[in-house]
Amino acid sequence: MNLVSVAFLVFASLLFILYFIAPKKMQWWILLVFSYFFYMFANPLLVVVLISVTMSTYIAGRWMGKHYKAYEIFLEANREKLTKYAKKQLKNQLKSKNLRLLMTCLVFNLGILGFLKYSNFFIDLMNGLGLSVSHIGWILLPIGLSFYTFQSVGYAIDVYQGNIEAEKNIARYALFVSFFPQILEGPIGRYKELAPQLVAKHPFDYVQFTYGLQRALWGVFKKIVIANRIALFVQLIYSNSSDYSGFILTLATFMYAIQLYADFSGYMDIALGISQALGIRLTENFQRPYFSRSITEFWRRWHITLGAWFRDFLFYPLMRSRLITSVSKSALVKKNKFLKDLPIVITFVVLWTLIGFWHGAAWTFILYGLYHGTLIILEMMTESLGIRMRTFFHINDQKVIYKGFQMARTFLLVCLAYVLFRSGTLEQAVSIYHQIFFSFFHGPNGMLDGLFTETFRKREWFVSFVSALIFLVVSIVQEKTSVREWVSKKGWVIRWAIYQGLIFLTIFWGMYGPGYNASDFIYMQF
Amino acid sequence: MKRSTMWMRSILFVLIFSLFYLATTAVMIPKTGDMWQSGRVIDGFYHAPKQSIDLLTLGSSQVLVGFSAMDLYKRNGYAAYSLATENQTMFASYYLLMECLRYNQPQVLILEVQQLFGDTTEPFYHKIFDNMPWSSVKWEAVTDYIQHNPDSSLMNFLVPLVVFHDRWKDIRLDDLTYFFHDRYDPLRGFVMLHDRSQITDFSGIADSSESQKSSINFVKDEIEYFDKIKALCGEEGIQIILLKNPTTLWTQEDHDAVAQYAADKQLIFLDMNETAIIQQIDFHFADDAHDKGHLNVIGTEKVCAYLSVYLKEHTMLQDRRGNPAYAFLEKDLVTYEKMMAETKALMGKTLDIPIKDMNKRLIYKTCSIFR
Numbered sequence: 059m060n061l062v063s064v065a066f067l068v069f070a071s072l073l074f075i076l077y078f079i080a081p082k083k084m085q086w087w088i089l090l091v092f093s094y095f096f097y098m099f100a101n102p103l104l105v106v107v108l109i110s111v112t113m114s115t116y117i118a119g120r121w122m123g124k125h126y127k128a129y130e131i132f133l134e135a136n137r138e139k140l141t142k143y144a145k146k147q148l149k150n151q152l153k154s155k156n157l158r159l160l161m162t163c164l165v166f167n168l169g170i171l172g173f174l175k176y177s178n179f180f181i182d183l184m185n186g187l188g189l190s191v192s193h194i195g196w197i198l199l200p201i202g203l204s205f206y207t208f209q210s211v212g213y214a215i216d217v218y219q220g221n222i223e224a225e226k227n228i229a230r231y232a233l234f235v236s237f238f239p240q241i242l243e244g245p246i247g248r249y250k251e252l253a254p255q256l257v258a259k260h261p262f263d264y265v266q267f268t269y270g271l272q273r274a275l276w277g278v279f280k281k282i283v284i285a286n287r288i289a290l291f292v293q294l295i296y297s298n299s300s301d302y303s304g305f306i307l308t309l310a311t312f313m314y315a316i317q318l319y320a321d322f323s324g325y326m327d328i329a330l331g332i333s334q335a336l337g338i339r340l341t342e343n344f345q346r347p348y349f350s351r352s353i354t355e356f357w358r359r360w361h362i363t364l365g366a367w368f369r370d371f372l373f374y375p376l377m378r379s380r381l382i383t384s385v386s387k388s389a390l391v392k393k394n395k396f397l398k399d400l401p402i403v404i405t406f407v408v409l410w411t412l413i414g415f416w417h418g419a420a421w422t423f424i425l426y427g428l429y430h431g432t433l434i435i436l437e438m439m440t441e442s443l444g445i446r447m448r449t450f451f452h453i454n455d456q457k458v459i460y461k462g463f464q465m466a467r468t469f470l471l472v473c474l475a476y477v478l479f480r481s482g483t484l485e486q487a488v489s490i491y492h493q494i495f496f497s498f499f500h501g502p503n504g505m506l507d508g509l510f511t512e513t514f515r516k517r518e519w520f521v522s523f524v525s526a527l528i529f530l531v532v533s534i535v536q537e538k539t540s541v542r543e544w545v546s547k548k549g550w551v552i553r554w555a556i557y558q559g560l561i562f563l564t565i566f567w568g569m570y571g572p573g574y575n576a577s578d579f580i581y582m583q584f
Numbered sequence: 585m586k587r588s589t590m591w592m593r594s595i596l597f598v599l600i601f602s603l604f605y606l607a608t609t610a611v612m613i614p615k616t617g618d619m620w621q622s623g624r625v626i627d628g629f630y631h632a633p634k635q636s637i638d639l640l641t642l643g644s645s646q647v648l649v650g651f652s653a654m655d656l657y658k659r660n661g662y663a664a665y666s667l668a669t670e671n672q673t674m675f676a677s678y679y680l681l682m683e684c685l686r687y688n689q690p691q692v693l694i695l696e697v698q699q700l701f702g703d704t705t706e707p708f709y710h711k712i713f714d715n716m717p718w719s720s721v722k723w724e725a726v727t728d729y730i731q732h733n734p735d736s737s738l739m740n741f742l743v744p745l746v747v748f749h750d751r752w753k754d755i756r757l758d759d760l761t762y763f764f765h766d767r768y769d770p771l772r773g774f775v776m777l778h779d780r781s782q783i784t785d786f787s788g789i790a791d792s793s794e795s796q797k798s799s800i801n802f803v804k805d806e807i808e809y810f811d812k813i814k815a816l817c818g819e820e821g822i823q824i825i826l827l828k829n830p831t832t833l834w835t836q837e838d839h840d841a842v843a844q845y846a847a848d849k850q851l852i853f854l855d856m857n858e859t860a861i862i863q864q865i866d867f868h869f870a871d872d873a874h875d876k877g878h879l880n881v882i883g884t885e886k887v888c889a890y891l892s893v894y895l896k897e898h899t900m901l902q903d904r905r906g907n908p909a910y911a912f913l914e915k916d917l918v919t920y921e922k923m924m925a926e927t928k929a930l931m932g933k934t935l936d937i938p939i940k941d942m943n944k945r946l947i948y949k950t951c952s953i954f955r
Contacts (some may be wrong), residue, residue: 064739114793264590517753550593558601562608570745 059099061328062241062282062570069096070332071353074267077336082259089256089336096238099200104200107174109387111167112235116228118163119217119393123155123224137519146408149504164211171207174199179419203243204416208367210235213249215371222250230257233368237338240330243322245343245363252340260337269542270335274559276532277327279564281526285321286569291514296480304494306508311494314480315473316526320349322361346533351464353433356472368413376405399439406431417479422487426478486502521567564581602907605745611759612748613714620645622669622708625716628769629667631685631698633912637688637809638901639664643696650829650879653696653772654920655888657913660896661903666773668696669712675732676712679725681813683716686818692823692899693813696855697832697842699803699809700840704862706736707747714744715897717840734803736776746810770916776927786869788859789836803842823899826853829887830867849890856887867888881927883940 059066077085107429110509129152133145140148174197181191213234216222219583224230234253235241295302295310302310324343330405357365376382382401389397407428413428446457455461477494479488499505510516535541545553609786615623625648628632637663641651646668665688666681677695686688709729716722726741740747748844804812816855826846828834834857856862865886872883879887904910 062736064743508602553599554600557597558604562604565608565745565749568749569867571749573738 059096061325061500062278065099074335077260078262082261083260085232085260086230086257089237090229093233093236093238093241097236097241100201101198101548102473104198107170108206108236108272109202110170111207111210112232113228114163114166115235116225116231118159118214119224119231121212122228123160123226124158125152125159126220126224141288156218160214162460163214167207167211167214170204173197173569174203176419177348177414190319198540205244205246206235206241208242208364209246212246214240216249221339225249225253239332240340241328243325244361245326246330246367247341247363252338255338263337266337268334269546270331270333272331272542272545274328274331275411275557275560275564277324277329277331278568279525279560280320280324280529281325282568282570284522284529285317285324285562287522287525287567288317288320289516290518291570292317292480292568293430294511294513295508296482299481299486299490299493301502302508303321303505304496304498305505306501307490307493311473311476311480313522314476315348316468316529317542318476318479319527346537348469349465349533349537350468351461352437352468353430353471354358354437356468357430357434364413364416368409372412376408377401384496402438403435408434413564421484422481425484425487426475429475429478525563525567585768605795607744607746609762611755611803612733612751613744614711614748614751614940615715615759618872619775619777620648620670622648622711623715624665624767625775626670626712626767626771627767628667630717631766631768631840632665632772634687635689636663636910636912637684637690638662638904639683639692639694639895639899640684640688640690641666641668641694641696642672643668643828644669644672646829646878647660647696647827648672648773648775649775649874650884650887651827651891652774652884652888652920654770654917655885656892657904658917658920659889660901660907662892662895662901663904663910663913664772667774669708671699671708672696672703672712673699673708674806674813675729676709676725677729678813678816679714679721681816682721682724683719684723685816687717690822691822691942692825692829692895692901693817694825695810695813697826697828700842700845700883701838702805703803703805706740706744710740710744710747713741714747720937728933740758757891762911770919771923772916774884776884776923777878778880778927778930779874779893780871780880780931781875782870783832783869783873783876786832786873786896787861788830788857789834789839790859804940805907812850824851825849825895825898827881828853828855830856830862830869830873830883832869832873835867854891854894856890861890861952877901880931881924 059069061333069092073088075086076100080088094105097108133140133148133325177197178193181193183193213222213225213231217224225234230253232248234249237247237252237256242249291347292310292314294316295306299307326343330340330342343362345359347356350356350359354508382405385397387405388394389400410427410431411424412427413430414424417423417426447453453460455464477490478487481490493501502505510519532541535544545556548556592765613623615621615627629709637654639653641647641653641664647666648668648670651668652664653662653666656664657664665684667684669676669680672680676698713722713729716725726738729741730736730738737746814824817820828839828842828844839855839857843853843855854869856865861867867883867886872879872886874880875882904913
């Protein structure tokens with residue numbers, strides 16, 4: 059079910075009514091039923107994968123939890139009798155047993171993800187190596203698979219690491235995996251924060267409810283007014299990229315940056331808004347990333363929950379791995395500058411390759427990840443050089459103009475990678491880079507050909523410009539204060555005029571309805 | 585916050601939204617935005633007096649512009665009304681007949697046969713159904729349409745703004761002032777066209793008596809709804825006359841197919857394309873048609889002149905002139921004749937000439953959503 063459809067409006071309205079009139083202890087059951095209905099709405103068959111992921115991680119969690127419990131009981135009963143060595147042995151046995159369980163769980167779940175999402179990519183790879191393997195045509199990629207698999211796997215790792223206790227109630231756990239606002243595009247929730255909220259009793263809170271709806275409305279505006287309209291231009295240019303000048307391709311890439319952000323953060327606003335209306339706080343996934351002054355900061359503000367997941371479940375374990383620690387130790391002993399940076403470089407290469415790969419089974423995504431990883435490593439390595447240079451040239455890094463320069467630089471670097479992200483193939487991306495850098499002012503039909511077309515006329519440019527400007531102004535205000543609180547302090551006439559104005563602006567300027575198909579959220583495919 | 589205040593605020597907010605929503609929906613649904621004005625025709629029907637239709641016409645744009653109810657009143661005193669619309673299918677005709685029966689009891693139905701040969705697209709259904717007030721008939725029509733067209737959505741009809749929200753680009757002052765005008769239609773479903781086609785190679789077709797067996801198959805859904813219309817007319821005691829106006833988009837094979845079908849169903853089929861009729865009414869396609877498929881006002885007058893005689897011979901329709909219950913038709917006739925004179929004065933001139941009053945509605949450019 060699309061979050062910006064009339065069907066979802068009916069779905070959400072029905073849920074709100076039932077959720078708040080039902081006995082409080084029944085609320086989480088209602089959420090579970092609605093969440094499964096929501097997921098099955100698109101294709102009931104896909105629920106099989108959701109159930110498999112839920113069951114496998116639940117069972118793994120339960121077993122690991124039982125092992126921990128048994129260990130604690132045994133330890134409690136025999137604390138006096140056991141030697142320190144025996145206790146350590148016992149703990150190692152427990153760790154090893156749970157590790158086997160965790161590994162089985164990871165192989166199973168990441169195997170499902172890998173098979174459904176990456177099979178054809180690896181088949182292409184094998185064919186490229188001279189083998190003759192046919193594509194698997196019947197594969198259906200369940201929407202949101204990457205998101206809920208990561209969320210479930212994160213839970214299993216958390217149980218293994220002893221960060222949380224395993225959930226005993228399978229229905230409650232199923233709700234944690236399938237909670238409808240986040241199942242398609244995240245945010246990737248953590249059990250510790252999300253699960254208790256899902257099963258808690260939530261009386262109707264007028265302020266939270268209206269705040270939630272306002273946020274969801276803002277998300278709908280971003281999605282259907284900004285992202286969907288800009289998508290027309292981007293789609294037109296990128297589908298025939300060789301027909302346009304480097305200038306038009308650069309413009310299309312900038313527009314794509316706005317489209318992607320409006321699309322993904324729009325979804326987040328709807329998901330977080332609907333959840334807030336239900337009394338549930340999801341983790342923020344964006345903090346105005348295009349105001350970042352470095353790529354490192356960009357990834358702290360963009361898709362925050364994915365970054366956090368990779369940090370906690372891949373980066374830290376990798377940094378603690380035997381290989382990395384032995385390289386680090388050896389660098390310390392030999393005082394080798396190259397070896398000193400090698401562990402972080404290895405870790406980053408693995409991490410960012412996987413982040414890129416997570417986005418999609420294509421070389422463009424892998425390079426997209428590596429590009430960002432490389433920039434972050436460069437930023438780390440040149441940090442002290444940067445400080446020295448700023449001191450040498452007497453540059454105050456707190457000045458607005460310097461901050462603006464850093465933001466523009468970061469935005470340009472991010473946009474450069476969007477060429478990879480948006481291109482269908484590596485060949486297309488290379489061709490676009492070539493046109494941007496070597497044919498900026500020249501295209502087959504002139505520099506400005508493609509700026510105004512039948513599908514994207516002056517009116518479309520006007521609406522895109524005005525709506526993107528509204529988005530920018532709101533983002534600037536959000537950097538300093540909460541827009542919703544600012545609005546809530548105004549008199550009711552102004553407040554209602556803003557709300558009703560936004561609703562009708564969304565209705566009239568939105569790209570939706572019959573004849574418009576490109577309304578799926580971009581990140582849903584990941 | 586007090587619970588009562590909270591409820592009051594919420595209700596007031598929703599109320600304000602609903603008011604704006606209803607107003608904007610009414611404005612955005614196309615009525616006069618194109619030269620066929622199907623929306624206005626449907627809307628006008630609901631402002632006509634009840635029980636004022638003895639003769640109903642249904643069909644596509646070929647009768648929308650080629651059948652003048654007021655001409656028949658002038659000649660025979662018939663109380664006719666046309667609910668023909670652009671690209672009207674038998675499916676739409678069936679539900680329009682049901683809708684008409686809610687307010688009237690017609691004795692004769694003139695049914696145009698063009699749509700037996702082809703289907704149409706969703707926007708043309710919106711022009712009809714979105715201008716009908718909600719009733720059990722509309723609900724049945726819309727749900728039936730969705731069943732036949734699974735790619736469509738009920739929401740498109742329940743919330744027409746889903747379809748028409750993008751029309752803000754084409755909104756004209758007339759869209760905003762439409763509801764302040766008198767929506768009563770003195771032309772009783774007739775749209776006047778005044779161009780001359782200049783097409784000279786129209787020769788008509790052979791007479792019905794020479795009909796051959798045709799290999800043409802009608803569209804299955806159209807036949808299904810045609811049969812439903814026939815059944816409904818049977819129940820209501822309505823006489824059906826199948827009609828085809830002069831058009832170049834018509835072949836001998838088409839004629840033979842309909843003639844054969846009409847004979848099988850024991851229905852009257854009047855094909856105005858027959859050479860004998862063309863000659864009898866002195867019809868010249870170059871001067872009497874607007875384009876290759878539609879008549880202009882002169883052509884319509886000629887067709888109606890023949891039709892008036894034909895109806896007198898084949899139906900029991902009553903002359904309503906002098907009947908106080910139909911006095912309003914005399915006023916309509918004055919308006920009609922005035923507008924006919926104005927339109928005839930425009931014959932052959934370009935469409936950009938400013939014209940007064942309701943005639944202005946005839947010349948709007950096609951609204952972008954239906955392009």
